[in-house]
Amino acid sequence: MTEITVKSGALPPSIERFVVAWGEMGEVWGVNRSVAQIHALLYVSERPLSAEEIAERLHLARSNVSNSLRELIAWSLIRRASPLGARRDVYEAEADVFEMVRRIAAGRKAREIDPAIAALRQCVVAAEDDPAVSADVRRRFRTMLDFTQGVAKSFDEVLRLPTPVLARLIKMGGAVARLAGLTSGRAGKRGREKS
Structure with a gap:
C-alpha cells in the first residue's frame, strides 16, 4: 500500500494511475512521494486547484499538502494564484x-x-x-x-x-x-x- 491512497472514484482511472506512478517515480529520484503526486495531479488538472481540493482528491493531510506545495513552488514547478474575490489561493502546474x-x-x-x-x-x-x-x-x-x-x-x-x-x-x-x-x-x- 502506498503512502498516499487516492480516493477511489475521485479521479478517472488513467489519471489515478498517472498520479500514483509519478509518485513512485518521484521516490526513485529522491523526491517525497506526496510532492510528486501533488505535482502530477496539478499537471493533469484542467483548472487550478486549492490546497483543500488537493488534500481531498489525494486523501492527504492538509499540512502535508501545504509543505508539498511550498516545495513545488521552490522548484518553480507550480505557481500560486490568488483570483479576485476568491477566499483561497489556487495552484497550477507548468504545463509545458x-x-x-x-x-x-x-x-x-x-x-x-x-x-x-x-x-x-x-x-x-x-x-x-x-x-x-x-x-x-x-x-x-x-x-x-x-x-x-x-x-x-x-x-x-x-x-x-x-x-x-x-x-x-x-x-x-x-x-x-x-x-x-x-x-x-x-x-x-x-x-x-x-x-
Whole structure:
C-alpha cells in the first residue's frame, strides 16, 4: 500500500494511475512521494486547484499538502494564484513539458552537480599543497573536476536551447552522435581509413 491512497472514484482511472506512478517515480529520484503526486495531479488538472481540493482528491493531510506545495513552488514547478474575490489561493502546474523538465534539471544541477564541483575544487587546491598526496591522485582529482565542469557546461548549454531545437534533437536521438561521427559506425570507419 502506498503512502498516499487516492480516493477511489475521485479521479478517472488513467489519471489515478498517472498520479500514483509519478509518485513512485518521484521516490526513485529522491523526491517525497506526496510532492510528486501533488505535482502530477496539478499537471493533469484542467483548472487550478486549492490546497483543500488537493488534500481531498489525494486523501492527504492538509499540512502535508501545504509543505508539498511550498516545495513545488521552490522548484518553480507550480505557481500560486490568488483570483479576485476568491477566499483561497489556487495552484497550477507548468504545463509545458520542456519548461517543466528544464526547471527540474536546473534544480537538480544546483543541488547536486554544482556542490560536487565546489567540493572537487577544494580537493584539487588542498591536494596541490599536500606532499602526502601523490601526483597520480592530484591528476585524478583534476580529471574528475574537468569532467564534472564539462558536464555542467554542456548541461547549461542544452537547457538554454530553444524548445523547437531541443525537441528536434531529442527526436534525432543517436543520429546526432552518428552525424558527428562519434559512434562506432563512422568512428570505426574513420579509424580504418587512417590506418
